[in-house]
Amino acid sequence: MVRRVIEFWFDFSSPYAYFAAETIEQLAAETQQSVVWRPFLLGVVFPKTNMAPLIQMPIRGDYARRDCERIARLLGVPFQLPASHPYSAVKASRAYYWLEANRPEKAVDFAHAVFRVHFADGRDPSETSVIADIANSLAIPSDELLSAIESSAIKDELKRRVDEAIGKSVFGSPYFIVDGEAFWGWDRMPMMHQWIAQGGW
């Protein structure tokens, strides 16, 4: 298969992105692709499509809650929707991009930890102390990270990434782009797998 890059766009606060994060590396290995992790902020994108956080939507939210619990049992991953859900992923997203540039070997581990600390452990990654705890658990200097995510450089970097998402019509989470083809949702991952394997159809 041709080696391509899968752009994996997500909001850290999206439960379906959590499920995608738990499985994207296996998909990438099986299809011999590499993955770039691209956190963005759904809250900035939603007004452009008249959408709101799924969990907060009438009727659809109740379904999504049950659907997520069902998927978590299917995948065998821990799952809860804490009281703090959905939270602002600004700090976590800035931290990811800073790590990608400065401690690239830690970046994906950090992303996994952000997802898990919320959806498995029930904590709120919009709190600085939670970001610090994650950093410490991964042997990332937390003082350096917390200072970095308040820098104007990294603030601008996240803004640019959100603008990039908007420019690429990324309207949901998770949202994958591979070789110009877009796949929205955890439930499109099998189709993306097949698409890559067959080179499209």
Add this chain to the structure above:
Amino acid sequence: MVRRVIEFWFDFSSPYAYFAAETIEQLAAETQQSVVWRPFLLGVVFPKTNMAPLIQMPIRGDYARRDCERIARLLGVPFQLPASHPYSAVKASRAYYWLEANRPEKAVDFAHAVFRVHFADGRDPSETSVIADIANSLAIPSDELLSAIESSAIKDELKRRVDEAIGKSVFGSPYFIVDGEAFWGWDRMPMMHQWIAQGGW
């Protein structure tokens, strides 16, 4: 496997319901379930969830169009979104319920024909002449059918079915309910298949 009934709720104007209609009978055969076809009107349900027809939504509509074309190629079924899309499925839905009660052996064939006449042939089933043509092609007396769908009895029947959908929190199309478990979307059909086969998880 325990023999159950899959309730297949759909709006005739929904492209993802068309794809579901083309595949639900195979799923039912493989899992030894029976299917009841339950047309309803998304236009009545959407205001309750602040939703609108997907194809008309900014950005999401463009994605859905491409996604539908991709699914159609995958399934090997003809597909187009005619200028008349989305159309009002009131007449087709009333006709379905009248047939279910009075010509039950024709009802599912009629449903398939409604989907195909729009998504394959580009015609508009909100036009009486299109309903008549479908009836004639299936050896259903079209005069009788066209008169029946203007009766207050069948108008009330469709209203009851839409109310039933609302009462069951059916908010999208297609939407399946089997043994109390709900599955929304064409893309949940593999999961529903697995759920039935395993008796849940």
